Amino acid sequence: MPLRRIRSIRYKLFAGVGLISVVGLLVASTLLVTYEMRSYRSDWESDLQTQARLLGHTNAPALLFHDEKYATENLATLRLKPLILAAAIYDAQGQLFAHYGDAVLPERPGLEVIQVIGQQMELFKPIVENNERLGTIYLVGNYEWLGRLKNYLLIVLLICSFALLVSAVLVWGLQKTITQPVLGLAEVARRVMEQRNFDLRAEKTTADEVGYLVDAFNDMLVEVGQSTQALEQSNRDLALALTSRQQLQQRFQRVVESAPSAMVMVNREGLIEMVNVQAERIFGYARAELLGKKMEILLPQRYRAEHPGLRTSFFADPTPRSMGAGRDLFARRKDGSEFPVEIGLNPIEMEEGLMVLSAIVDISERVRAANRLAEHAKELERSNKDLDTFAYVASHDLKSPLRGINQLASWITEDMQDNLPPSVDKHLQLMRSRITRMERLLDDLLSYSRVGRVENKIGKVNVADTVRDLFALATPPPGFKLVLGDDLPVLTTPVAPFEQVVRNLLANAVKHHDKHEGTIEFSAQYDGEGARYLFSVRDDGPGIPPEFHQRVFNMFQTLKPRDEMEGSGMGLAFVKKVVENYGGVVNIESDGVRGALFRFSWPAQWDDHSTKGAVK
Amino acid sequence: MNNVQGTYTEVSILLVEDDDVDAMAVERALRQQKVINPLQRAHDGIEAMEILRQKEVGRPYIILLDINMPRMNGLEMLAALRADPNLNDSVVFMLTTSKSDEDVTSAYRKHVAGYILKQELANGFMDVVRMLDHYWRIVLLPN
Numbered sequence: 001m002p003l004r005r006i007r008s009i010r011y012k013l014f015a016g017v018g019l020i021s022v023v024g025l026l027v028a029s030t031l032l033v034t035y036e037m038r039s040y041r042s043d044w045e046s047d048l049q050t051q052a053r054l055l056g057h058t059n060a061p062a063l064l065f066h067d068e069k070y071a072t073e074n075l076a077t078l079r080l081k082p083l084i085l086a087a088a089i090y091d092a093q094g095q096l097f098a099h100y101g102d103a104v105l106p107e108r109p110g111l112e113v114i115q116v117i118g119q120q121m122e123l124f125k126p127i128v129e130n131n132e133r134l135g136t137i138y139l140v141g142n143y144e145w146l147g148r149l150k151n152y153l154l155i156v157l158l159i160c161s162f163a164l165l166v167s168a169v170l171v172w173g174l175q176k177t178i179t180q181p182v183l184g185l186a187e188v189a190r191r192v193m194e195q196r197n198f199d200l201r202a203e204k205t206t207a208d209e210v211g212y213l214v215d216a217f218n219d220m221l222v223e224v225g226q227s228t229q230a231l232e233q234s235n236r237d238l239a240l241a242l243t244s245r246q247q248l249q250q251r252f253q254r255v256v257e258s259a260p261s262a263m264v265m266v267n268r269e270g271l272i273e274m275v276n277v278q279a280e281r282i283f284g285y286a287r288a289e290l291l292g293k294k295m296e297i298l299l300p301q302r303y304r305a306e307h308p309g310l311r312t313s314f315f316a317d318p319t320p321r322s323m324g325a326g327r328d329l330f331a332r333r334k335d336g337s338e339f340p341v342e343i344g345l346n347p348i349e350m351e352e353g354l355m356v357l358s359a360i361v362d363i364s365e366r367v368r369a370a371n372r373l374a375e376h377a378k379e380l381e382r383s384n385k386d387l388d389t390f391a392y393v394a395s396h397d398l399k400s401p402l403r404g405i406n407q408l409a410s411w412i413t414e415d416m417q418d419n420l421p422p423s424v425d426k427h428l429q430l431m432r433s434r435i436t437r438m439e440r441l442l443d444d445l446l447s448y449s450r451v452g453r454v455e456n457k458i459g460k461v462n463v464a465d466t467v468r469d470l471f472a473l474a475t476p477p478p479g480f481k482l483v484l485g486d487d488l489p490v491l492t493t494p495v496a497p498f499e500q501v502v503r504n505l506l507a508n509a510v511k512h513h514d515k516h517e518g519t520i521e522f523s524a525q526y527d528g529e530g531a532r533y534l535f536s537v538r539d540d541g542p543g544i545p546p547e548f549h550q551r552v553f554n555m556f557q558t559l560k561p562r563d564e565m566e567g568s569g570m571g572l573a574f575v576k577k578v579v580e581n582y583g584g585v586v587n588i589e590s591d592g593v594r595g596a597l598f599r600f601s602w603p604a605q606w607d608d609h610s611t612k613g614a615v616k
Numbered sequence: 617m618n619n620v621q622g623t624y625t626e627v628s629i630l631l632v633e634d635d636d637v638d639a640m641a642v643e644r645a646l647r648q649q650k651v652i653n654p655l656q657r658a659h660d661g662i663e664a665m666e667i668l669r670q671k672e673v674g675r676p677y678i679i680l681l682d683i684n685m686p687r688m689n690g691l692e693m694l695a696a697l698r699a700d701p702n703l704n705d706s707v708v709f710m711l712t713t714s715k716s717d718e719d720v721t722s723a724y725r726k727h728v729a730g731y732i733l734k735q736e737l738a739n740g741f742m743d744v745v746r747m748l749d750h751y752w753r754i755v756l757l758p759n
Binding site for chain 1: 635735
């Protein structure tokens with residue numbers, strides 16, 4: 001734990017200072033005590049030597065004179081020196097001469113020596129007077145070196161203890177200035193670590209290196225705090241990105257799953273990575289049978305060899321495209337059956353790399369419908385051709401016998417001349433008028449059936465001139481006049497149909513007029529929105545009652561008996577068919593009392609596309 | 617047949633027409649116009665080609681040809697005529713009820729001298745006969 005190591009600074013400091021003091025003191029004390037003990041001993045020795053020389057000197061005469069009594073008395077003065085435990089004097093022959101004390105004395109004097117035995121120091125010293133050895137003196141002192149050593153050691157111990165105490169106080173003071181800020185720093189660091197709170201700051205109490213350290217620490221905290229914050233933010237962002245990416249992935253999967261068409265995602269190697277329930281359905285495989293398999297299993301055998309190459313070229317240029325446009329494309333079910341498909345390819349960047357997501361639509365139904373439609377179209381074409389043939393038959397095969405009848409009738413009239421009874425002549429005339437009517441009927445029917453099937457030449461039509469000419473062709477009675485509106489356009493349009501419409505409307509207006517005089521107005525109005533002209537033909541004839549407005553546009557409908565008014569009843573039906581064929585409408589406004597207004601719209605511009613479908 | 621010139625050879629008419637009334641109408645018009653040129657009648661293309669190949673019609677001749685006929689129609693016969701080296705110089709007038717552009721175009725492509733619509737004739741075939749009478753007086757026909 002770093003904490004314990006940091007805290008140990010205090011103890012290290014304490015132990016260091018203590019150790020240094022104690023070791024110093026011990027070394028000093030040892031030197032001192034050694035010195036003291038040596039000087040104590042040498043003091044003792046010199047003291048004993050001096051005493052011995054003194055005693056020898058004083059007792060020399062006694063030895064000379066064998067005065068034992070004097071010697072004994074002289075030795076007895078040693079009582080004044082309690083540290084001398086015993087003393088003895090031996091004569092020149094080594095016989096004990098006098099003694100003092102209770103101690104056991106050696107029988108014979110030893111060599112001149114000073115020695116320590118236990119707690120005693122003993123000394124043999126020859127007594128020499130005028131270079132003559134008179135005897136030997138022996139002294140035993142109470143040499144208490146052990147007690148003294150004990151005292152010294154006690155003192156040293158006391159001093160050491162005191163020194164430790166002092167050093168402890170010193171260390172305490174030191175710690176206040178050095179350790180305390182460091183420990184404070186350590187405490188702040190600990191809290192920062194525990195709480196992950198980088199807003200905490202260490203208190204700066206000193207201006208020394210520790211203070212500098214505190215500043216540096218605080219600066220570092222700011223730095224660390226910022227970078228931690230940034231790191232945490234980026235971690236959060238990353239986590240968020242991760243979740244949103246996962247969500248995206250999930251959403252993508254859901255979208256794919258709920259798509260109405262089959263979807264198969266394939267990787268670069270052509271292995272199936274994802275399929276939806278529709279894909280399972282149309283191919284007849286279970287999901288587990290598809291995932292991780294080569295996607296070529298979904299293709300008919302004959303496409304399998306070339307397909308990897310196509311896939312490679314797709315990955316080389318991964319843009320969305322639909323596959324097999326313009327050719328029949330087939331897919332293969334699990335049971336081996338094939339079905340026509342339409343496929344859209346989309347490159348998709350997944351985490352695992354670039355994939356291609358293909359949407360596959362089973363177009364069997366569409367193909368069937370298209371085939372049916374084509375069949376119907378063919379049938380329709382056939383039936384149109386039949387109708388065409390019928391119209392031709394009507395115009396030729398029905399008309400030629402009719403013309404034959406007509407001729408025969410006229411020959412009878414010619415051949416019989418005036419011999420014909422008036423009633424027969426009248427009947428023949430009626431017959432010929434019916435024949436003429438029928439011929440016209442057949443002619444109109446033929447042109448009606450041709451509307452929309454005949455290609456008409458496109459040309460410039462000056463509407464004003466055209467209307468004027470057509471009005472003249474309608475052979476109006478002398479009292480009729482035509483009024484043209486202003487701004488009649490010049491159209492580029494299929495000429496014949498336009499003329500047919502105008503001719504029919506003018507003829508209608510003239511033919512059905514009930515008076516000898518009449519006015520027919522022709523005007524035009526441009527409808528910019530529909531890019532069409534709205535043409536109006538207004539007459540002041542008897543009009544058409546509203547209830548007949550729709551009826552007059554039907555085939556073979558006339559409002560008067562044909563004997564009264566010759567007409568096939570095809571005119572307005574023809575107008576309606578032509579106008580509608582060019583995408584226009586025709587209508588009537590009339591109250592059935594006086595006047596009728598026919599309006600029809602006609603394309604203002606002619607381009608081949610607009611009515612190509614309508615005009616074959 | 618007035619005003620006959622020295623070099624004038626009588627022109628024969630071959631009428632190819634399946635409708636008896638129309639044939640009668642032509643005959644009647646000829647009679648009324650007092651045109652007595654020889655008239656041969658065929659009911660269809662096959663019969664007409666046979667008559668021509670058998671040289672039953674004296675040269676020079678003109679052919680009045682209907683289009684709608686059984687077995688071989690007028691346009692088919694025209695094609696056969698133009699393909700036949702002996703007959704491809706024949707002068708042919710179409711006399712028909714068909715107004716169809718295709719028929720008109722296809723007839724002129726095969727070099728007919730004229731295309732006449734029966735139903736446009738106000739006085740029966742009188743105008744046709746009158747036109748023919750003038751035509752062969754003025755126009756030099758191949759022999």
